[in-house]
Amino acid sequence: MTSSKGLEGVVATQSAISSIIDDTLTYVGYDIDDLAVNASFEEVIYLLWHQRLPKAEELAELKQQLADNMAVPQAVLDHFKTYDIKSVHPMAALRTAVSMLGLFDEEAEVMEPAANYRKAIKIQAKISTLVTAFGRIRNGQEPIAPKSDLSFAANFLYMLSGNVPEAIEEEAFNKALVLHADHELNASTFTARVAVATLSDVYSGVTAAIGALKGPLHGGANEQVMKMLTEISSVDNVEKVINEKLANKEKIMGFGHRVYRKGDPRAKHLREMSRKLTKIRGEEKWYDMSVKIDEIVTGQKDLPPNVDFYSASVYHSLNIEHDLFTPVFALSRTSGWLAHIQEQYSNNRLIRPRAEYIGPGLQAYVPVEER
Ligand SMILES: CC(=O)SCCNC(=O)CCNC(=O)[C@H](O)C(C)(C)COP(=O)(O)OP(=O)(O)OC[C@H]1O[C@@H](n2cnc3c(N)ncnc32)[C@H](O)[C@@H]1OP(=O)(O)O
Numbered sequence: 001m002t003s004s005k006g007l008e009g010v011v012a013t014q015s016a017i018s019s020i021i022d023d024t025l026t027y028v029g030y031d032i033d034d035l036a037v038n039a040s041f042e043e044v045i046y047l048l049w050h051q052r053l054p055k056a057e058e059l060a061e062l063k064q065q066l067a068d069n070m071a072v073p074q075a076v077l078d079h080f081k082t083y084d085i086k087s088v089h090p091m092a093a094l095r096t097a098v099s100m101l102g103l104f105d106e107e108a109e110v111m112e113p114a115a116n117y118r119k120a121i122k123i124q125a126k127i128s129t130l131v132t133a134f135g136r137i138r139n140g141q142e143p144i145a146p147k148s149d150l151s152f153a154a155n156f157l158y159m160l161s162g163n164v165p166e167a168i169e170e171e172a173f174n175k176a177l178v179l180h181a182d183h184e185l186n187a188s189t190f191t192a193r194v195a196v197a198t199l200s201d202v203y204s205g206v207t208a209a210i211g212a213l214k215g216p217l218h219g220g221a222n223e224q225v226m227k228m229l230t231e232i233s234s235v236d237n238v239e240k241v242i243n244e245k246l247a248n249k250e251k252i253m254g255f256g257h258r259v260y261r262k263g264d265p266r267a268k269h270l271r272e273m274s275r276k277l278t279k280i281r282g283e284e285k286w287y288d289m290s291v292k293i294d295e296i297v298t299g300q301k302d303l304p305p306n307v308d309f310y311s312a313s314v315y316h317s318l319n320i321e322h323d324l325f326t327p328v329f330a331l332s333r334t335s336g337w338l339a340h341i342q343e344q345y346s347n348n349r350l351i352r353p354r355a356e357y358i359g360p361g362l363q364a365y366v367p368v369e370e371r
């Protein structure tokens with residue numbers, strides 16, 4: 001029995017939700033380049049959950065269901081005030097808050113598909129409210145109630161800042177949500193599927209997935225990219241800092257990928273948004289620094305940027321605090337996790353791989369006084 005470190009190359013399940021074939025990403029057969037330009041995030045949620053694009057009335061119904069379910073139990077909001085909110089990572093808070101939502105859902109343990117679909121709506125709707133409320137409460141501000149006439153993307157930015165976003169901001173954020181929604185069997189999605197394959201509940205699956213996304217080798221990389229850009233601080237410093245990091249064999253956050261070899265198709269869309277938004281903000285340096293880092297890392301190491309690299313300067317330009325970048329990723333990827341959870345339940349088998357044992361051979365027990 002031999003193992004593959006990090007399960008590289010192992011095909012662990014079948015899925016009809018998204019595919020990565022020859023560096024092309026599709027959601028249910030629709031090329032991500034097509035969806036990034038044309039689709040709303042709500043359409044993508046529907047696509048992932050139903051494996052087809054919605055008709056107009058189905059889309060309207062989903063939007064209404066999301067709007068109707070955005071309110072979060074007061075006890076969950078109050079719990080943010082029970083610890084030193086400024087010292088915790090928002091992903092840790094989100095992990096607990098989503099788990100806590102399950103305690104207030106009377107259907108949490110009901111396993112019928114219709115009940116699980118209702119839970120998907122509730123979680124997808126409430127996760128925006130949780131992230132924005134956390135962001136405001138820790139800054140001494142009151143949470144803002146959503147506006148039912150705004151899109152999912154616009155509502156998030158509105159609930160965070162109190163201002164209805166400009167059209168270009170809404171467009172950029174919607175695109176970011178579309179691009180992050182699903183990605184085949186990435187680590188957090190696999191985690192969600194493993195959790196629910198024990199026939200545990202939907203809240204457990206999403207909570208487990210949030211924990212997996214938090215790490216800097218996965219969703220946590222976008223925050224680390226912004227930390228690196230902030231530390232480098234100017235285009236003139238890029239070459240020296242990046243060359244030093246490469247010489248020290250440090251990983252450059254936002255580069256490399258387990259599956260893509262020629263490049264992540266999502267990165268070009270985020271790069272273009274970064275160019276536009278940093279220009280509007282008069283802060284082109286974030287884009288210029290990013291492009292220079294990209295040239296060096298891709299040039300020297302043949303490691304192209306992944307989805308997390310240019311999303312950092314995009315979110316920064318949307319006035320999102322840096323440690324909220326990964327929660328933003330989570331609120332988009334929740335749509336994918338919920339699709340995979342549903343798919344796992346619909347054709348379930350316990351996920352239980354084997355380990356290649358590399359410990360000592362058979363040993364006889366020695367009583368404690370004789371060791
Ligand atoms: C949404 C997402 O999750 S996208 C990924 C987000 N994560 C990051 O951006 C973190 C930085 N990137 C990485 O750590 C990796 O590229 C991962 C985790 C994404 C993929 O990891 P793996 O497939 O396991 O590749 P692994 O880490 O083994 O790297 C293979 C080689 O490329 C190098 N490498 C990979 N990524 C990088 C990087 N970002 N910077 C420098 N070198 C790198 C490794 O050092 C290793 O070199 P070696 O063979 O000389 O030891």
Ligand SMILES: O=C([O-])CC(=O)C(=O)O
Nearest residue numbers: 182183185186187258307
């Ligand atoms: O697929 C992966 O390994 C990581 C990734 O890009 C994602 O989750 O979007």
